[in-house]
Amino acid sequence: MRIAIDAMGGDHAPKSNVEGALAAAELWKDTEIVLVGDQNQLEPLIDNKPANVTIHHASEVIEGEDEPVKSVRRKKDASMVVAGRMVEEGKADAMISAGNTGALMTTGLLVVGRMEGIERPALTSMFPTVDNKGVLVLDLGANMDAKPEHLVQYALMGSLYREKLHGLDRPRVGLLNVGTEAKKGNELTKAVYPLLEEMPINFVGNVEARDVLLGVCDVLICDGFAGNILLKTLEGTAGTLFSILKQEFTSSLKNKLAAAVLMPSLRGIKEKMDYKEYGGGLLIGLKGLVVKGHGSSDATAIKNAIRQARSAIQSGLNESISKEISGK
Amino acid sequence: MRIAIDAMGGDHAPKSNVEGALAAAELWKDTEIVLVGDQNQLEPLIDNKPANVTIHHASEVIEGEDEPVKSVRRKKDASMVVAGRMVEEGKADAMISAGNTGALMTTGLLVVGRMEGIERPALTSMFPTVDNKGVLVLDLGANMDAKPEHLVQYALMGSLYREKLHGLDRPRVGLLNVGTEAKKGNELTKAVYPLLEEMPINFVGNVEARDVLLGVCDVLICDGFAGNILLKTLEGTAGTLFSILKQEFTSSLKNKLAAAVLMPSLRGIKEKMDYKEYGGGLLIGLKGLVVKGHGSSDATAIKNAIRQARSAIQSGLNESISKEISGK
Numbered sequence: 270m271r272i273a274i275d276a277m278g279g280d281h282a283p284k285s286n287v288e289g290a291l292a293a294a295e296l297w298k299d300t301e302i303v304l305v306g307d308q309n310q311l312e313p314l315i316d317n318k319p320a321n322v323t324i325h326h327a328s329e330v331i332e333g334e335d336e337p338v339k340s341v342r343r344k345k346d347a348s349m350v351v352a353g354r355m356v357e358e359g360k361a362d363a364m365i366s367a368g369n370t371g372a373l374m375t376t377g378l379l380v381v382g383r384m385e386g387i388e389r390p391a392l393t394s395m396f397p398t399v400d401n402k403g404v405l406v407l408d409l410g411a412n413m414d415a416k417p418e419h420l421v422q423y424a425l426m427g428s429l430y431r432e433k434l435h436g437l438d439r440p441r442v443g444l445l446n447v448g449t450e451a452k453k454g455n456e457l458t459k460a461v462y463p464l465l466e467e468m469p470i471n472f473v474g475n476v477e478a479r480d481v482l483l484g485v486c487d488v489l490i491c492d493g494f495a496g497n498i499l500l501k502t503l504e505g506t507a508g509t510l511f512s513i514l515k516q517e518f519t520s521s522l523k524n525k526l527a528a529a530v531l532m533p534s535l536r537g538i539k540e541k542m543d544y545k546e547y548g549g550g551l552l553i554g555l556k557g558l559v560v561k562g563h564g565s566s567d568a569t570a571i572k573n574a575i576r577q578a579r580s581a582i583q584s585g586l587n588e589s590i591s592k593e594i595s596g597k
Numbered sequence: 598m599r600i601a602i603d604a605m606g607g608d609h610a611p612k613s614n615v616e617g618a619l620a621a622a623e624l625w626k627d628t629e630i631v632l633v634g635d636q637n638q639l640e641p642l643i644d645n646k647p648a649n650v651t652i653h654h655a656s657e658v659i660e661g662e663d664e665p666v667k668s669v670r671r672k673k674d675a676s677m678v679v680a681g682r683m684v685e686e687g688k689a690d691a692m693i694s695a696g697n698t699g700a701l702m703t704t705g706l707l708v709v710g711r712m713e714g715i716e717r718p719a720l721t722s723m724f725p726t727v728d729n730k731g732v733l734v735l736d737l738g739a740n741m742d743a744k745p746e747h748l749v750q751y752a753l754m755g756s757l758y759r760e761k762l763h764g765l766d767r768p769r770v771g772l773l774n775v776g777t778e779a780k781k782g783n784e785l786t787k788a789v790y791p792l793l794e795e796m797p798i799n800f801v802g803n804v805e806a807r808d809v810l811l812g813v814c815d816v817l818i819c820d821g822f823a824g825n826i827l828l829k830t831l832e833g834t835a836g837t838l839f840s841i842l843k844q845e846f847t848s849s850l851k852n853k854l855a856a857a858v859l860m861p862s863l864r865g866i867k868e869k870m871d872y873k874e875y876g877g878g879l880l881i882g883l884k885g886l887v888v889k890g891h892g893s894s895d896a897t898a899i900k901n902a903i904r905q906a907r908s909a910i911q912s913g914l915n916e917s918i919s920k921e922i923s924g925k
Binding site for chain 2: 481494
């Protein structure tokens with residue numbers, strides 16, 4: 270299989286991207302990795318190019334501040350766009366980028382293209398849960414104003430994701446809502462609830478935001494706006510708490526000594542709550558596989574994103590979705 | 598001033614409600630407190646009734662599982678409804694309830710009534726921030742499908758709240774959104790952004806969910822659905838983290854000893870992140886003052902809610918909102 274990496278996207282690009290790609294190439298000899306980006310910058314970063322790594326030159330870069338739609342349309346030779354085109358043309362089985370999220374979603378829509386029958390692609394990510402099993406949340410922001418029929422497709426795609434990639438049997442699908450009762454919610458969730466009950470999935474009803482981390486469902490669906498609020502509140506609260514803990518634990522010598530004893534435990538908790546450990550997010554519902562790495566991805570995060578792309582390719586996820594949606 | 602307490606609402610009612618009311622009556626002699634509820638249950642809980650505490654009998658109770666609109670309409674002699682009627686009739690300056698939230702919002706709308714010129718009341722609450730100044734968030738669920746004009750009124754009411762109750766000069770008003778750029782968001786936030794720019798408030802633009810706890814604004818506005826997701830994700834993440842910390846810190850004798858040293862710091866952080874310390878949430882935009890206590894309110898929480906009601910009455914908040922909205 271062949272995976273295209275946007276070597277120029279992300280806060281630590283191209284260095285971390287190249288390092289992550291080289292580590293992955295070493296680990297998975299069956300995977301051909303294509304680094305897409307400026308040849309002059311990429312070549313000096315590679316001492317001994319492994320046989321399964323190639324460079325595909327792209328002269329432009331989409332920056333973090335670039336306006337998504339405009340930049341994808343205009344920068345036709347941007348590393349992200351070129352990687353997307355490789356997927357669209359069947360020259361790569363998946364693409365990975367840690368660059369501008371809006372531009373990546375636009376690349377997914379305009380360059381890779383929607384899967385037939387899918388109305389809106391969705392951005393997914395695994396969230397940590399206390400039972401260590403994790404929950405797949407979608408949509409995290411690909412589609413801000415979702416309609417009921419979009420959420421129904423998210424439920425189907427998310428369910429297949431957990432089945433195919435994680436081997437779950439009849440994954441429990443929950444609807445993010447303000448209460449557990451069927452009649453709770455806004456117009457969208459109230460309209461989608463009865464539709465989900467009719468679907469050939471294991472719909473377990475409404476899930477409140479406070480219960481998401483407890484592992485009450487395997488797939489959680491929501492519109493992109495609510496998903497973004499959920500994700501960023503989680504990140505913000507965890508981050509704030511850890512920084513307050515750090516401050517308190519170093520505020521006196523006595524506290525410092527005690528905190529040193531607890532450090533391995535604290536580090537474990539921090540890693541557990543860290544979405545980066547879970548690899549990238551899959552942009553789902555497109556003709557090809559697109560993996561979004563976090564903007565601050567280091568080499569390990571890039572390697573994990575490649576691992577995730579490999580699993581998704583091997584699982585036949587896209588073929589399953591296509592079959593389920595359009596019967597093809 | 599006179600404050601009516603729904604003595605029967607909440608997980609620890611009527612005991613905690615009575616205890617909190619008695620503590621408040623002791624503290625603020627100028628405040629007349631009316632305990633609304635079943636006389637037979639309330640009287641045995643009071644040994645020496647202070648001069649500024651009275652009981653107003655109400656024969657019915659709205660339970661936690663009751664359907665809000667139906668129960669408010671049918672149980673005309675429910676403690677919550679009777680307290681609301683006292684406010685509507687000018688027999689109390691404010692009412693407090695820790696009972697069924699949906700029923701309380703219905704009581705606000707149908708019994709107390711909307712303030713002239715206000716399209717939708719909003720449920721508010723102070724959230725903790727790392728700079729200890731806190732941020733007022735509204736709406737937290739009074740109105741699930743908000744329109745741009747509703748959010749504009751929230752901005753105005755929230756701004757007056759921080760001015761009148763907390764003495765802030767030109768409070769910074771932020772719009773909860775998925776990115777900081779003006780063009781980000783869903784249809785609602787994109788429509789409301791330019792309207793907020795035209796308002797006579799200190800609008801500081803979009804605020805991402807991850808920055809809310811950092812204290813980047815004094816007032817944060819959002820629709821009730823997003824507000825509920827924000828609040829419950831915050832509660833859920835903090836709660837989950839503290840329970841994981843507890844688990845880890847008691848997992849070995851070594852850890853237990855170290856954690857004991859840090860316990861005062863940990864307790865301080867937990868209190869800081871605890872919304873209960875901040876008193877109840879004000880239901881704003883009604884003809885009278887309605888304070889919602891948390892369902893699990895203990896006596897301290899009830900006392901704090903009374904403190905908050907007193908401050909709101911003394912500040913002339915409702916008169917200011919009315920003047921600003923309808924010019925009256």
